[in-house]
Amino acid sequence: xxxxxxxxxxxxxxxxxxxxxxxxxxxxxxxxxxxxxxxxxxxxxxxxxxxxxxxxxxxxxxxxxxxxxxxxxxxxxxxxxxxxxxxxxxxxxxxxxxxxxxxxxxxxxxxxxxxxxxxxxxxxxxxxxxxxxxxxxxxxxxxxxxxxxxxxxxxxxxxxxxxxxxxxxxxxxxxxxxxxxxxxxxxxxxxxxxxxxxxxxxxxxxxxxxxx
Amino acid sequence: xxxxxxxxxxxxxxxxxxxxxxxxxxxxxxxxxxxxxxxxxxxxxxxxxxxxxxxxxxxxxxxxxxxxxxxxxxxxxxxxxxxxxxxxxxxxxxxxxxxxxxxxxxxxxxxxxxxxxxxxxxxxxxxxxxxxxxxxxxxxxxxxxxxxxxxxxxxxxxxxxxxxxxxxxxxxxxxxxxxxxxxxxxxxxxxxxxxxxxxxxxxxxxxxxxxxxxxxxxxxxxxxxxxxxxxxxxxxxxxxxxxxxxxxxxxxxxxxxxxxxxxxxxxxxxxxxxxxxxxxxxxxxxxxxxxxxxxxxxxxxxxxxxxxxxxxxxxxxxxxxxxxxxxxxxxxxxxxxxxxxxxxxxxxxx
Ligand code: HEM
Numbered sequence: 001x002x003x004x005x006x007x008x009x010x011x012x013x014x015x016x017x018x019x020x021x022x023x024x025x026x027x028x029x030x031x032x033x034x035x036x037x038x039x040x041x042x043x044x045x046x047x048x049x050x051x052x053x054x055x056x057x058x059x060x061x062x063x064x065x066x067x068x069x070x071x072x073x074x075x076x077x078x079x080x081x082x083x084x085x086x087x088x089x090x091x092x093x094x095x096x097x098x099x100x101x102x103x104x105x106x107x108x109x110x111x112x113x114x115x116x117x118x119x120x121x122x123x124x125x126x127x128x129x130x131x132x133x134x135x136x137x138x139x140x141x142x143x144x145x146x147x148x149x150x151x152x153x154x155x156x157x158x159x160x161x162x163x164x165x166x167x168x169x170x171x172x173x174x175x176x177x178x179x180x181x182x183x184x185x186x187x188x189x190x191x192x193x194x195x196x197x198x199x200x201x202x203x204x205x206x207x208x209x210x211x212x
Numbered sequence: 213x214x215x216x217x218x219x220x221x222x223x224x225x226x227x228x229x230x231x232x233x234x235x236x237x238x239x240x241x242x243x244x245x246x247x248x249x250x251x252x253x254x255x256x257x258x259x260x261x262x263x264x265x266x267x268x269x270x271x272x273x274x275x276x277x278x279x280x281x282x283x284x285x286x287x288x289x290x291x292x293x294x295x296x297x298x299x300x301x302x303x304x305x306x307x308x309x310x311x312x313x314x315x316x317x318x319x320x321x322x323x324x325x326x327x328x329x330x331x332x333x334x335x336x337x338x339x340x341x342x343x344x345x346x347x348x349x350x351x352x353x354x355x356x357x358x359x360x361x362x363x364x365x366x367x368x369x370x371x372x373x374x375x376x377x378x379x380x381x382x383x384x385x386x387x388x389x390x391x392x393x394x395x396x397x398x399x400x401x402x403x404x405x406x407x408x409x410x411x412x413x414x415x416x417x418x419x420x421x422x423x424x425x426x427x428x429x430x431x432x433x434x435x436x437x438x439x440x441x442x443x444x445x446x447x448x449x450x451x452x453x454x455x456x457x458x459x460x461x462x463x464x465x466x467x468x469x470x471x472x473x474x475x476x477x478x479x480x481x482x483x484x485x486x487x488x489x490x491x492x493x494x495x496x497x498x499x500x501x502x503x504x505x506x507x508x509x510x511x512x513x514x515x516x517x518x519x520x521x522x523x524x525x526x527x528x529x530x531x532x533x534x535x536x537x538x539x540x541x542x543x544x545x546x547x548x549x550x551x552x553x554x555x556x557x558x559x560x561x562x
Contacts, residue, residue: 120403127351128351131347131350131351132347161399
């Protein structure tokens with residue numbers, strides 16, 4: 001019964017909420033529009049947008065020692081999760097079963113290593129968030145729910161690795177559905193918004209000849 | 213004596229010797245075939261083809277490796293007798309003794325708590341706080357704790373689930389749980405090594421043996437007698453826990469990796485031994501961790517805050533880590549306080 005719901009109606013709902021929610025959030029941000037910029041433009045803003053998008057990948061030199069843990073754990077988690085999500089064989093097979101699309105998967109050992117990197121990164125990031133008084137103060141329930149839900153999805157995925165029990169696959173899929181429903185209403189939206197928001201800040205300052 | 217009499221005696225002697233020789237020959241000769249027959253080990257044995265087949269399959273008392281096209285360690289061995297020894301150890305010794313060990317440690321802690329209660333501060337909390345652990349130190353600690361307990365819980369379920377969970381979940385339900393725990397345990401195992409390295413690098417400098425540690429130990433850390441015993445940043449008990457966690461953790465990681473990466477060519481005997489060591493060390497480290505957790509939470513008033521907020525009350529520092537407190541104060545004051553004799557923080561110049 002539960003299996004049919006998870007593979008059926010729950011999945012449909014999650015997919016709709018995710019797709020419409022994400023589109024609605026992105027559109028609502030873009031449709032707000034910009035205030036008219038009355039300053040004399042030094043550049044088109046494009047250079048600033050591109051520069052900010054690139055420079056944000058590297059920590060500022062003054063902050064390097066303070067943010068070392070964040071940067072390393074951040075890359076471990078995000079790259080690990082990205083590889084895991086898009087290049088793990090079971091995920092590709094799932095996408096193929098739904099859409100017919102397919103692409104080469106990474107080998108099993110790489111799948112496991114990326115999962116481990118992602119787990120280490122996520123745990124370090126979340127524990128650090130709670131331990132540092134500043135990040136603790138500026139974190140809202142949303143940040144914690146997002147981190148914990150992502151952890152649970154990864155954990156159920158890792159528990160289903162044997163691919164031998166339907167129950168474990170269904171549990172993993174169910175937690176994915178929960179995350180998909182939560183996603184558009186949370187800061188997890190940064191997955192879609194980090195490039196445009198960097199570009200916006202970079203362009204805004206770039207037009208004034210200021211390095212963002 | 214006449215010649216006739218002498219020749220008669222000689223004749224009788226000959227007859228006697230002849231009869232004696234005949235008797236000896238009669239007794240010995242039939243034994244010769246037996247003696248000869250004993251030299252041939254297979255002589256006289258009746259073969260039972262079935263017995264022989266099973267003896268070969270189980271290779272109980274001989275080392276016969278069959279031939280096969282499979283290319284892996286022990287591929288030619290049909291049934292490894294050593295597996296039976298290992299299974300016996302796991303079921304008859306590891307499981308009951310491990311449960312007893314954890315049970316005894318928990319009972320002692322409970323009894324101690326009921327009889328003695330938590331260790332209180334020597335003086336009222338002052339309200340003044342000093343930093344005990346940095347953000348990084350606390351992050352590393354709780355990161356290790358998270359992975360340690362993920363591994364400990366999944367490992368304990370794999371070891372004791374058969375007894376505790378099958379009655380609740382049923383055999384099928386436990387099958388799913390066991391599979392989930394095994395996969396999680398295997399995946400998280402190598403990450404514990406990362407945590408261990410971080411834990412080691414972060415805390416090792418204050419966990420080296422120092423003067424006063426022996427005294428602390430001899431006084432049972434103040435637990436047995438009354439009152440508090442002088443200590444530096446970490447007392448001898450904490451140092452022992454640190455080294456148990458590090459060395460135990462290393463043994464667990466190495467044996468765990470041997471078990472997970474079965475493709476590296478190690479034999480079943482090595483895997484069996486690794487499992488034995490893995491199980492024993494895991495149960496010991498888990499049992500000792502109960503003591504650490506008790507002392508870090510309910511056992512010693514005001515301790516948990518040091519690992520959660522990073523700060524402790526000055527009264528706590530003076531009570532439990534007086535030499536460290538003096539060092540911190542000396543650094544704050546900018547004056548050099550020589551903290552030499554255990555329990556004595558003396559002002560002085562270097
Ligand atoms: C829920 C479980 C745990 C709790 C509540 C806990 C709590 C604490 C607390 C409160 C302290 C600070 C003590 C002080 O200020 O002197 C501490 C220190 C420490 N803990 Fe834990 N702990 C736990 C599990 C672990 C585990 C599993 C490990 C290692 C595998 C560990 C390793 C350490 C180390 C290395 C220190 C620093 C003291 C030293 O180096 O000796 N802890 N813990």
